[in-house]
Amino acid sequence: MKTVLILSGGMDSATLLYDLLAQGDDVDAIGVNYKQRHGKELDCAAELCRINGVRWDVLDLSSLSGFLTGSSQSDLSVPVPFGRYDEPTMKLTVVPNRNMFMLAAAGAVAIARKADRLAYGAHSGDHTIYPDCRPEFVEAMGQAFRLCDWHSLQLCAPYINMTKGDVCRRGVELAVPFELTWTCYVGGVSPCGKCGACNEREEAFEVAGIGDPLCRLV
């Protein structure tokens, strides 16, 4: 099974990388650069690919960034909100149409390479904040990918009904080196510990019953 994976460098897509490799898939990983504030995540993704001998390419969509206004993650004039994911301010972190343009661009690569499927690590914890992480969005995009080319591509989001804690537990089973993943939205030298993404990461490790190895490092 040839699978193209969108690898952000966060813990969810990193776990999915290890999951697909454990299933014996032939995996190519794709990162997307949209000049995200937390672009540091792509360095983590590259390192995960290097140690696993996985082909890694970055699609440079940085020219879109000037158009992605209003989100703290693509518009540097908007500060990253601090707090938990269930707070309304957290919607400021939503990048306009991010998952669709990442899927569409990585899907073009997958089709050109005649891959069987395109995978991404959306999970249920994101649903309340990110509309493009909802199962019905994945379903609509899945239908579009079945139709977009004479070579039909299967969209695969196996964590869509799992919480981030569930994903973290799965990552622990797969021995994912979580110290090589990046989550913080501020994207500084070390995680800020205050943004929604940091809060959610911390909660996921609590669910998995282990400490975050990244926090031990910094």
Added chain:
Amino acid sequence: MKTVLILSGGMDSATLLYDLLAQGDDVDAIGVNYKQRHGKELDCAAELCRINGVRWDVLDLSSLSGFLTGSSQSDLSVPVPFGRYDEPTMKLTVVPNRNMFMLAAAGAVAIARKADRLAYGAHSGDHTIYPDCRPEFVEAMGQAFRLCDWHSLQLCAPYINMTKGDVCRRGVELAVPFELTWTCYVGGVSPCGKCGACNEREEAFEVAGIGDPLCRLV
């Protein structure tokens, strides 16, 4: 009604521009540069916007081009096939996932600008060659656009069940300056007259019962 239109510079999207303006829409036009062989079409699109006072932006996705292998329109190692659209060789002109990545990127702009709808000029003549011009693809993408953001975006492809001849007739009614549109896939100084796109354009003008003003110019 605020509408973001994907304007290629071809005769279909040019007609749609005039149609939307005639309906009183507030239109922003978006071109997508994927290093298409026939990039000349974007110059036509820019000129159409200039004369209509329409905001025009080009999304630079040229970094994708190295990944869009196997198509004569994005991979210069593949020559443009000559002949009619109903010939199997014409599938060489299909750019992997082109409509999805154009829609996704322009959709991001539309969402950031809080537009009501995103329009593109796919028509039924393309269905036999381009899978991403089929009504069921538009329907799936329409559903994805309703779900991709808390601000719901309507996808609008009003020509999807019209032939190119029908679109050309509509353009004549709207006085579209077809001499400022570009169709030829070879993208030379003047249309080659031999590629599938040139053949289809010629047939459309025959249906509309007028000569092609571009051919009179060159």
